[in-house]
Amino acid sequence: MKQLITIAFVLVSIVSFGQKKAETTFVVQGLCGMCEERIESAFDVPGVINADWNVETKELQVAYKTKKLDENKLHALAAAAGHDTDQVKATDEVYAGLHGCCKYREGASCGDHDDHDHDDDDRAPQP
Numbered sequence: 001m002k003q004l005i006t007i008a009f010v011l012v013s014i015v016s017f018g019q020k021k022a023e024t025t026f027v028v029q030g031l032c033g034m035c036e037e038r039i040e041s042a043f044d045v046p047g048v049i050n051a052d053w054n055v056e057t058k059e060l061q062v063a064y065k066t067k068k069l070d071e072n073k074l075h076a077l078a079a080a081a082g083h084d085t086d087q088v089k090a091t092d093e094v095y096a097g098l099h100g101c102c103k104y105r106e107g108a109s110c111g112d113h114d115d116h117d118h119d120d121d122d123r124a125p126q127p
């Protein structure tokens with residue numbers, strides 16, 4: 001019985017020791033599937049466990065290791081890719097490099113029409 005308690009205690013310690021992860025959700029401006037890909041690949045860095053941006057709500061959900069990253073850095077990652085967050089704005093230079101239909105500041109719209117020609121979801125080679 002005593003042994004069992006010891007084992008349980010050790011397990012709890014291991015679990016809480018491993019909990020150097022955190023999850024956060026914040027708003028990242030963007031418009032379409034291209035934005036989603038751009039935003040999520042911006043979070044393809046060491047320390048990020050998972051990043052998921054929702055085109056409808058503009059909310060980015062990030063699971064990250066607190067040892068490597070903090071919330072400020074996460075906001076900076078989105079801004080570096082050209083997407084404003086509620087805390088950090090992208091520089092005009094980076095923003096200018098976005099695809100025309102991704103210019104969220106001007107209220108551009110990508111998804112509203114069916115014939116948009118940047119359907120790179122499957123990364124098919126362009127002729």
Ligand SMILES: [Cu+2]
Nearest residue numbers: 032034035102
């Ligand atoms: Cu876009």
